[in-house]
Amino acid sequence: MYKLLFLALILIRFLWDIALHVLSAKQVGKPLPKSVQGIYDEAEYQKWRAYNGKKDKLSIASSIIALLINVLLYCTDLISVIYYAMPGGVMIKAILFFLAVGAAETIASLPIDYIFTFKIEEEFGFNKVTPKTFIVDTVKNYILNNVLNVIIFGLVLLAYNLLGNYFGLIVFAGLALFMILMSAFSSVFSKIFNKFTSLPEGELRDNLSKMFEDAGYKLKDIYVMDASRRTTKANAYCGGIGKLKQIVLYDNLVNNYTPGEITAVFAHELAHFKNKDTTKMTFFNMLNFLPMLLVMTLLMIFPEVAQSYGFESANIFFAFYVGFGSVLSIVTQLIMIPFNAMSCRFERRADSLAYELGYGDELISALRKLHKDSLSDMNPHPIVVKLTYNHPPLHERIELIESKKN
Numbered sequence: 001m002y003k004l005l006f007l008a009l010i011l012i013r014f015l016w017d018i019a020l021h022v023l024s025a026k027q028v029g030k031p032l033p034k035s036v037q038g039i040y041d042e043a044e045y046q047k048w049r050a051y052n053g054k055k056d057k058l059s060i061a062s063s064i065i066a067l068l069i070n071v072l073l074y075c076t077d078l079i080s081v082i083y084y085a086m087p088g089g090v091m092i093k094a095i096l097f098f099l100a101v102g103a104a105e106t107i108a109s110l111p112i113d114y115i116f117t118f119k120i121e122e123e124f125g126f127n128k129v130t131p132k133t134f135i136v137d138t139v140k141n142y143i144l145n146n147v148l149n150v151i152i153f154g155l156v157l158l159a160y161n162l163l164g165n166y167f168g169l170i171v172f173a174g175l176a177l178f179m180i181l182m183s184a185f186s187s188v189f190s191k192i193f194n195k196f197t198s199l200p201e202g203e204l205r206d207n208l209s210k211m212f213e214d215a216g217y218k219l220k221d222i223y224v225m226d227a228s229r230r231t232t233k234a235n236a237y238c239g240g241i242g243k244l245k246q247i248v249l250y251d252n253l254v255n256n257y258t259p260g261e262i263t264a265v266f267a268h269e270l271a272h273f274k275n276k277d278t279t280k281m282t283f284f285n286m287l288n289f290l291p292m293l294l295v296m297t298l299l300m301i302f303p304e305v306a307q308s309y310g311f312e313s314a315n316i317f318f319a320f321y322v323g324f325g326s327v328l329s330i331v332t333q334l335i336m337i338p339f340n341a342m343s344c345r346f347e348r349r350a351d352s353l354a355y356e357l358g359y360g361d362e363l364i365s366a367l368r369k370l371h372k373d374s375l376s377d378m379n380p381h382p383i384v385v386k387l388t389y390n391h392p393p394l395h396e397r398i399e400l401i402e403s404k405k406n
């Protein structure tokens with residue numbers, strides 16, 4: 001009975017993925033909006049279609065693998081069988097469970113990651129990852145994910161021992177704190193994966209720091225990140241909490257874009273800072289935890305669910321695994337819809353501010369280049385945009401800036 005419910009959630013998630021693919025496939029070949037015509041020439045457009053077609057197939061394969069893993073875990077007693085097979089108390093059992101199941105999941109997704117990086121991204125000239133970096137990244141990710149799992153589970157266990165069934169409250173507070181710390185120390189985390197160097201003195205640096213300080217911010221530094229070690233795609237982001245802010249530019253951006261275009265991208269990021277968009281998104285993302293914690297609490301109050309999975313009674317590890325696990329991912333997807341709409345609103349506001357600072361044309365030119373270089377979809381299906389995009393599609397962004405000129 002409960003297994004059927006979980007199976008239904010897993011299947012709905014799978015059908016959701018497939019529906020998005022079908023919509024996207026239907027959109028291919030439809031005429032492009034005027035504002036994005038001519039960005040790709042015919043050969044590049046064919047290249048885009050080929051790239052997306054292959055990426056789509058791979059992502060369907062990855063949805064199928066996830067479906068199989070989930071069916072195996074949530075339609076059998078496998079979770080309790082593995083859990084009870086481990087020695088030690090709750091914490092040790094949990095750690096060993098994460099390590100074992102995490103390793104199995106990493107191994108199962110390895111072929112997909114490998115094909116994506118070394119076949120598709122390689123074929124279309126995006127990939128810069130060497131096999132060595134690929135292996136090192138996979139191992140680092142595995143360790144980092146498991147360390148995070150253990151920390152969060154440890155917190156849940158502690159909260160449960162202290163508060164019983166009210167543990168959700170303290171876990172929420174703990175997670176909120178954790179997310180704030182994560183974003184505060186995001187620069188530390190990215191240093192595990194990348195090297196950062198200060199942007200050299202010169203006109204670009206002067207322009208950027210002046211614009212930032214004019215807006216009333218203290219700039220810690222402008223960093224260039226060696227993203228080209230992994231990808232040819234270009235990007236920029238802001239990080240840090242408190243008074244000292246830092247801007248990170250991908251080296252691909254610095255090397256391939258004009259100073260005007262880089263400044264325009266920067267003006268957009270500045271608007272996010274001014275409006276505290278990142279902080280707001282962090283806050284709203286936290287609300288995402290509420291349904292998980294509610295489910296976890298229910299699983300502790302009603303032991304029948306855990307028992308139907310072969311546990312002797314309500315089990316805090318089982319509640320945790322379900323609460324944070326992929327079985328609830330469809331719920332997360334649905335919650336993200338209004339958040340994505342809000343994020344799109346923030347993006348439009350940031351574009352408007354870049355325009356007001358006098359960088360409208362440069363921003364359009366930078367956006368066209370950015371989208372072209374990453375072979376992104378110039379004409380995504382409107383429903384796919386509504387359901388999954390956290391940035392408006394390119395043609396809407398260009399049309400917005402153009403409309404301000406008149």
Ligand SMILES: [Zn+2]
Nearest residue numbers: 268272347350
């Ligand atoms: Zn933005």
